[in-house]
Amino acid sequence: xxxxxxxxxxxxxxxxxxxxxxxxxxxxxxxxxxxxxxxxxxxxxxxxxxxxxxxxxxxxxxxxxxxxxxxxxxxxxxxxxxxxxxxxxxxxxxxxxxxxxxxxxxxxxxxxxxxxxxxxxxxxxxxxxxxxxxxxxxxxxxxxxxxxxxxxxxxxxxxxxxxxxxxxxxxxxxxxxxxxxxxxxxxxxxxxxxxxxxxxxxxxxxxxxxxxxxxxxxxxxxxxxxxxxxxxxxxxxxxxxxxxxxxxxxxxxxxxxxxxxxxxxxxxxxxxxxxxxxxxxxxxxxxxxxxxxxxxxxxxxxxxxxxxxxxxxxxxxxxxxxxxxxxxxxxxxxxxxxxxxx
Numbered sequence: 001x002x003x004x005x006x007x008x009x010x011x012x013x014x015x016x017x018x019x020x021x022x023x024x025x026x027x028x029x030x031x032x033x034x035x036x037x038x039x040x041x042x043x044x045x046x047x048x049x050x051x052x053x054x055x056x057x058x059x060x061x062x063x064x065x066x067x068x069x070x071x072x073x074x075x076x077x078x079x080x081x082x083x084x085x086x087x088x089x090x091x092x093x094x095x096x097x098x099x100x101x102x103x104x105x106x107x108x109x110x111x112x113x114x115x116x117x118x119x120x121x122x123x124x125x126x127x128x129x130x131x132x133x134x135x136x137x138x139x140x141x142x143x144x145x146x147x148x149x150x151x152x153x154x155x156x157x158x159x160x161x162x163x164x165x166x167x168x169x170x171x172x173x174x175x176x177x178x179x180x181x182x183x184x185x186x187x188x189x190x191x192x193x194x195x196x197x198x199x200x201x202x203x204x205x206x207x208x209x210x211x212x213x214x215x216x217x218x219x220x221x222x223x224x225x226x227x228x229x230x231x232x233x234x235x236x237x238x239x240x241x242x243x244x245x246x247x248x249x250x251x252x253x254x255x256x257x258x259x260x261x262x263x264x265x266x267x268x269x270x271x272x273x274x275x276x277x278x279x280x281x282x283x284x285x286x287x288x289x290x291x292x293x294x295x296x297x298x299x300x301x302x303x304x305x306x307x308x309x310x311x312x313x314x315x316x317x318x319x320x321x322x323x324x325x326x327x328x329x330x331x332x333x334x335x336x337x338x339x340x341x342x
Contacts, residue, residue: 008096009088016315082322086340093336118332148277149175167219202243
């Protein structure tokens with residue numbers, strides 16, 4: 001089975017062609033093409049994503065990316081077209097949805113059984129982990145952590161088609177906090193990679209910034225207070241070292257993420273941890289998770305840590321989620337919904 005997938009939820013235009021075999025218990029994916037057109041340079045002067053600019057670039061990039069699927073598009077006969085319908089920027093989402101509808105009409109002539117499936121961007125992040133064909137054996141129950149510029153969500157998973165949100169941010173997403181702190185430090189957009197880069201030169205223990213909600217028994221997060229604490233620190237300490245501030249902020253944020261995730265692992269006897277979203281690309285986060293798991297669990301009881309190799313927005317993850325939805329016979333309405341929940 002072949003899946004044509006389209007992702008335009010924010011500032012990445014993405015199209016993928018993925019081949020898949022197997023059922024819910026053990027799907028096996030082969031990524032034939034996974035194309036992304038980044039808009040970072042366009043939005044950087046504004047310090048963030050401008051919705052109308054994002055829409056314009058998606059309209060320009062989608063036909064180009066589809067053409068660049070060749071030779072894969074020659075005699076293309078996908079069984080499924082999967083497209084992101086939310087959450088995200090609604091003007092951007094509509095460009096992907098309308099493009100998917102257009103291709104559905106064209107390609108249905110070749111395959112009368114072609115399906116058009118709406119997909120949650122969040123489910124795409126969750127299912128990005130199975131693109132690596134990690135297998136399903138002894139992975140569940142699992143705890144999934146989605147960390148990006150728009151989301152910080154903790155999820156209990158009994159399988160890849162059965163899961164429940166157990167916690168989320170009450171204000172800023174962790175990736176959003178990275179961007180805001182980067183602006184305070186006069187670092188360019190996007191802030192996540194810049195913070196990670198300069199933090200390597202700093203001392204993570206130089207400044208004891210707060211760890212919001214780390215001792216609360218729930219699984220919710222809050223990062224706006226951490227950002228405010230850094231704002232006040234910079235105001236009161238004119239001779240601050242940028243690298244130390246970046247490293248100390250990063251450690252504070254990661255301590256909260258790791259603490260809550262590992263507590264959920266213990267409470268739900270989870271066998272695995274799945275981490276996805278743009279912040280998952282941070283190599284320091286992976287090292288800190290590995291250290292914490294080694295410290296808090298015996299070798300025989302340690303959860304398997306899987307950090308997706310597809311952390312940033314892409315269409316291959318939408319193909320994976322689309323396939324799972326197809327098997328579950330679930331389909332999101334083809335209507336852009338900026339605040340779509342899991």
